[in-house]
Amino acid sequence: MLGVTHLLFSFLFGSFVFNFIGGSLLTKIIWASALLAGTFMPDIDAKVVFLRHRGLLHTIWPVLIFLILGGLLSKLQILFLPLAIGYLGHLTADSLTPSGIAFFYPISSRKVSGPIRTSSVLELVLVICLLILIFFS
Template sequence: MKGKTHLVIGAAIGAAAAAYYPFTFKNAALYITISAFSALSADLDGSSMLSSKLSGVSRLLRELVLWAGILLAAGVIYLYAAQDRLYPEYTIIAVIVFLLGFVAKSGIIRNALVSAIGCGLIYAGWIYKMNWLMGFGLFVAWVPWLNHRGMTHTLWAAALWSAIGWGLEEQLHIKGIATVSAAGYLSHLIADTLTPSGVKWLYPLTKKSFKLPL
């Protein structure tokens, strides 16, 4: 299934969460951003994401998202330098938007850049004693080198992502973050199950692809 479909599904899950939980603009932005990224994160295994198939509009959008992430990161750094305070919510949004810019790319350079970001997240998690951030960093650093629709498209990966989301919820003290993280990730697997190729939900215990093609 196409990335834009996963993105729309993830954003819809986040919007539903924003409507269900007590509403603030900050929480709504977090729900939608985290859910949308969760719905795309299984495709960080970049071997099948062919940039040659991207239209000019898609390439432009990709670059805009990437630069938006850079600008957001610059804003977070400025706030830290000016106020000597780190805003975890805005930092998380900046990192996720930046990573979204790489989801559409492929190749060794792309994989190396994503892995470098993952290593940076692991280090930041270790420095600030955030286990969820170290887990997130490990996921980001590892998965670009996996075969597409392999280990990232399994129940085990979904469970790992759910644990990361739970840790983030504990960090931010915002109810629903773990739920949208898990729902966003599972929406990707379910959507891919509806395609002819299906999903190897139990890999590597079995290589059987489960499919319910529409």
């Protein structure tokens, strides 16, 4: 998936949650920054030699770690919740590609995958649908 598709999934998920939370301008800036960071964090594995791309960083475990840390460190919830949501947005987008992802690796290698290839017409249709959903959320 293209970066924009990852970002749109994250913004869609984030907008649903943020509408319930609300907050000041500073809260919105922090929220958006953490959401953005979480969105692109899984692809760090593409740049690190000893990590397999779409391996451990493309699983549900980092999302759970962010949520647990947010629960334990309540003053930092403003960072960990949007990080988790952004991360989940990225995973959702990648699960729609033919390569897919193994959400529960290393416990299970079973992959979730879909038909959408990067830069395809289907991805463009998906981007348009996501933009419409974000606009109305």
